[in-house]
Amino acid sequence: MQIDLSKIKSPSDIKEMSIDQLELLSGELRAALIKKLAVHGGHVGPNLGVVEATVALHYVFNAPTDEIVFDVSHQSYVHKMLTGRIGAFIDPARYDEVTGYTSPDESKYDLFEVGHTSTSISLATGLAKARDLQGGKQNVIAFIGDASLGGGMALEALNYAPCLGSNFILVLNDNQMSIAENHGELYAHLKELRDTDGQSPNNIFKALGYEYLYVAEGNDLRHLIKAFEEVKDTDKAVVVHLNTMKGKGLPVAEANKEAFHYSGPFNAETGAPEYQGGESYLDIFANTMLSLIEENDKVVLLTAGTPGAMGFDKPRRERAGKQFIDVGIAEQDGVTMTAGMAKGGLRPVMGVVSTFLQRAYDQLSHDIAVNNLPSVIVDFYCGVYGMNDVTHLGLFDVAMVSNIPNIKMFSATNAEEYEAMIRMGVAQTESPVVVRTPGGRLLHSDRKVDTDFYRYEILREGKDFAIIGEGAMLQNALQAADILKEKGVEVTVINPRIISEVDKEALDRLRDYKRVVTIDDGIVDGGFGQKVAAYLGDKGPKVTCLGLQKEFMDKYDAKSVLRDNGMLPEQIAALIHE
C-alpha cells in the first residue's frame, strides 16, 4: 500500500483515510521532506518534528473554516504539503514555488505572513474576538512551540486569551529545544510537566485559567487525533501540550538539533553540509568577541536565542563561559539586561539579527538610550544583501535605530573597520553604540583603519561631485567613481562610518559642489541620506538620495533591486555625468 502524494490537493483528501493510511501518509511526507531539504535546505528539525501533529490537525479540524495560526511559521511545511502545495515538495523543479513561511499570497489556508516568533497567540485572539462578535462557530488554533512561548508577547497573550471566554485552542509543540538550547525557567517547568505526564499540581497553564491536556506521544497519530478530537469545538481556552521530537526520522537531525534547526543543503546520511562557506563577517564578529572576552573579564556577550546567527558556536560559547549569556528568544529582556549590565560596570555587547532588533525598540530607547548607558549592539544581516524574506528584511534598522537620541550608529565597510568599530564601542564609555555589520561578501582593507569613526572618511578627493556610500554601498560609490574617472570626471568619495548624525565639517567642505549623491544600504526614508539632504538643503549643492523604496519585498534579487532604484555603479555615474 502506498499513498500517491501528488493526489493530495487539500485537507479533504485525508479526511477519509484510516489511521493506518494516515501513518503511511506521514511516513511519505517525512521522506519527501528529507529529500527536498537535503537538496534545498530549510528548517529541518522543526518540520520533521511536527509531521504527525500537522496531519492530525488537518484530519480533525476543518481549515480554512477552522483557523490555524502557525507561530514563526517556519514549521508550516507539512501544512503546505496538505493544502494544495505538494508539488513544491515532491517535484525538484518546483521546490522554489513556496516560501519558507505561511503566506496569504500563496494560499487561503495561510492566514498571515509570519516570520518572527511569539505572535500566534495574539493573532489568534484577534481572530477569536472577530469570530465571537460576528457569531461564528469555528475553532481558532494557535500552534506555538520551538521556544517561541518564552517571548514576551506570547506571554502577554497567554495571559489574555482565556479572558475571551470562548473557544481558543493553544497547541504547544514542546520539542525541548529553542534554536539553540532552551533558556529560561519556563522550559524547566515544561520538563516538570513532561516528567509527571502532565500531572504536576503546579501548572502554569492551569494557573492562567486554561484547561490542559498532555500528549506524551506527540509523534503518534492516534494520541494526537484523540487529543484534538477531545478539544474540538470547546467553548473554553485549552492548552494541548505535545511532547514531540525535533528532527524526528532523520538520525543526524535528531542527534544534532541545533545544527539542523535550519540548514543549507546537506548529506542526508552524514549530515555534512554540501557547501562550506568561506570566512564571513560573522567569523570576524565571533573572533573579535572571543578576543575581547579573553582580554577583559568585564566584557559580556549576550544573545537572544540565536548564537549561531552570530557565528558564536558551541566551542566559543564554552570558552566564553560566564561571559556569554543566552536569554532565549526574548529580545526585550536581552536589550534591557544589557542596560543593567552596563550600569553595573560591565562592558556588554549584544549581537542581534537586524530584523529581530525591531522587537526591542522601546528597550533601546527607554532603557539604553534615555539612560545613555555605554553598551554595544551589533546588528547582523543588514541591507540589501541581508535576508530577503519579507518578514526578515534588514532594510529598516537605520531608520529605526539612528533616529533615537544618544545612540551612535556606525556602519562598517570591511573586516578591519568592522573589528575596529566593535573594539571602539567596547572601549568607549560615552554612549550606547550600534554597529551595523556590512552586507555582501567579506572585504579586507589593506590600509590602516582610521578609527575616528565620528567623522566621515574621505577616500577620494574630487570636485563638483561627491558620492557618500554607506556600508556595502560604498563599493557602488567607488565603482561609480572609477567609471567617471575614465570619463575624466574626478569625484569625491566618502565613507560616512557614522550614520546617526552628519559630519557637518565634512559636509561644509561640499558647500560649493554641484551635486552630492548619498547611497543608503536600506530604505531612503529615515536614513542617513535624508539627514545629509536636510543639512545641505539650504546650502549649495543639489542632493540626490539613493536607496531603497519604503516597501516590503519578498524573495527579491539584490541586483534587480539595486537597478530598480538606480543604485548600480553605472547608474550612479550616469546620474552625475548627465
Added chain:
Amino acid sequence: MQIDLSKIKSPSDIKEMSIDQLELLSGELRAALIKKLAVHGGHVGPNLGVVEATVALHYVFNAPTDEIVFDVSHQSYVHKMLTGRIGAFIDPARYDEVTGYTSPDESKYDLFEVGHTSTSISLATGLAKARDLQGGKQNVIAFIGDASLGGGMALEALNYAPCLGSNFILVLNDNQMSIAENHGELYAHLKELRDTDGQSPNNIFKALGYEYLYVAEGNDLRHLIKAFEEVKDTDKAVVVHLNTMKGKGLPVAEANKEAFHYSGPFNAETGAPEYQGGESYLDIFANTMLSLIEENDKVVLLTAGTPGAMGFDKPRRERAGKQFIDVGIAEQDGVTMTAGMAKGGLRPVMGVVSTFLQRAYDQLSHDIAVNNLPSVIVDFYCGVYGMNDVTHLGLFDVAMVSNIPNIKMFSATNAEEYEAMIRMGVAQTESPVVVRTPGGRLLHSDRKVDTDFYRYEILREGKDFAIIGEGAMLQNALQAADILKEKGVEVTVINPRIISEVDKEALDRLRDYKRVVTIDDGIVDGGFGQKVAAYLGDKGPKVTCLGLQKEFMDKYDAKSVLRDNGMLPEQIAALIHE
C-alpha cells in the same frame, strides 16, 4: 512622640528606629504625601499603597549598596523622601525639585530613569550579572507591581532571572489593580494566591523556579520587615508577594482607585479635582469612537491598560460593551491582536499614548504592516505640547512609525479634521492607518474638512516661499505668514496631513520657489521634513527643516524649546525675510 521629617537625610536615619517609631514615621510620610499630592498632583494611589513597604525596604536593606530597581518608578515617592529629598515633599516651595520618577541625576539611590512599565526585572538581572561577575555580595531587588508584571518584557525576565542562580529578590506589590482594572489571567492567579494565603499548590512563581513568600498584610511594617529580613542575602531567586492597598490612608483614593492612580490637584476630603479642564482632543476621540461603535458593530476599540489616557471613561466603556477591549499593559499583544481582528473582518482601532507605542514597533511592522491589515492606531500626547517627562516624550513617534512601509500616517490640526481622519481610517480598507492627535489646546475649524488626506492642503497661496507645518506646528506656520504679510510678503502655507510620504504633485508646484520651510512637531531626524528635503534636494528651492533636536529633554518648557530650535512664528518669519 513625633518624627521630624526634615531630619530624614538618608536611610541610615531610620535604621535605629523602633518599629513603633517606624510606624509613626510611615504615618507622617503618608500625611505629607497626601498634603503635597492634593496641591501638586501626581501618582496618588500607587505611592500611598507602598509607604510601609518602602520604609521596610530601606530599614532592612542597605541602599545604595543594595540595589533597588523600581518598576515604572511612579511609586518611588516614599523612596525619594527617605533618600535625601524630603524637602521636596514637605516644603511647598520645593515641590517641583523632584521628578515623578527615579532619576540618577537626582540621587545615587536612583539607578535608572524609568517611566515605562515592566523593565525592572531585566534591569535588575543585568545588575545581578554584573555583581556576580565582579564578586559583589549586595542584594539586588526589583520592585514591581501595579499591573506591570503582565507586560511581556517582565514575563520574559521573570522567566530568565532564576537562571542566574544567585541572589535576586523580586518584590511584587500586588494591589489588585492596574491603572484601570487588571486584565489578564495572571491577576486571577494572584487572587488565587491571596485567597489561599499563598498556599495554593498552583503557583506560577514556583513553577518558574522561585522561592516564594507571601505577605498578606502588605501595609503592616512588622510583617514586611520580617519577610524582607528572611530573604535578605539569599543566594536564590525569591518572590516576596505583598498584598497592599492602593490609595491606602486616603479614603477617596481607596474608594476610587482608577481616578486616583494619577490625579491633578484635588480636594483631599471630597476627591473633587481642583480644576476642570475644558473640552480636549481626548473628548473628541472618545466621542468619535463611541459614535463609530454605535454605528457599526464591527468597530472595536482596544487599549493596552490606559483607557483613561484616551478619555474613554467607565460609562463609555459600559456603553461600548464587547466592542471595547482592555488587554492590560501589554502593548505588543494589543497591536497584534488588532492585526488579528482586522484579518477576522472587524474594524479595529487601538488608542495608545505616543511614548507607549514604542513598545510595539515590531508588532506594527511585522504583524500589521507586512500583512497590510486595515486598522487604525490613534496616537496621543504627541509633539512638543505632549508629555514632558524624559521617559514619556511624544517627539519620536513620527520617526518611528512613518518609516515603516505600508503604514499611512496622518497628522491632524484641529478637532474636525481629527474626527474626519479617524473616520476615514475606519472606513477605508486599503492600509494600516496611524492618526496623530494634535498637541496643544483644542482648535476648531470653521471650514468644511477637505477629506482627501493623502494630499497636502494648501491653506494660503503665496509665491517664492512656502511653509509646511505639521500638526500643532501649522499654527506657527500660519502666524509666521501673518507676520510676513504685514511686511508685504505673501507666503504659501501648507497643512501636509499625510506625513508618511510626500505629496509630489504639491511639492512639484514649489519647484521654482526660493525657499521651503518645513516644521516637524517632533524631532527633525526621520521626520516628514527630511522627506521633503530629500524630494526637493535636486530641484529648485532651498529647504530648511525646522523641528526639535534629536535629544532627550526632561521637564522642558515648550515655548523655550520652540525658541531654541527657531520654531517660533517670528523666528520663522525672520528666516524667510532674512
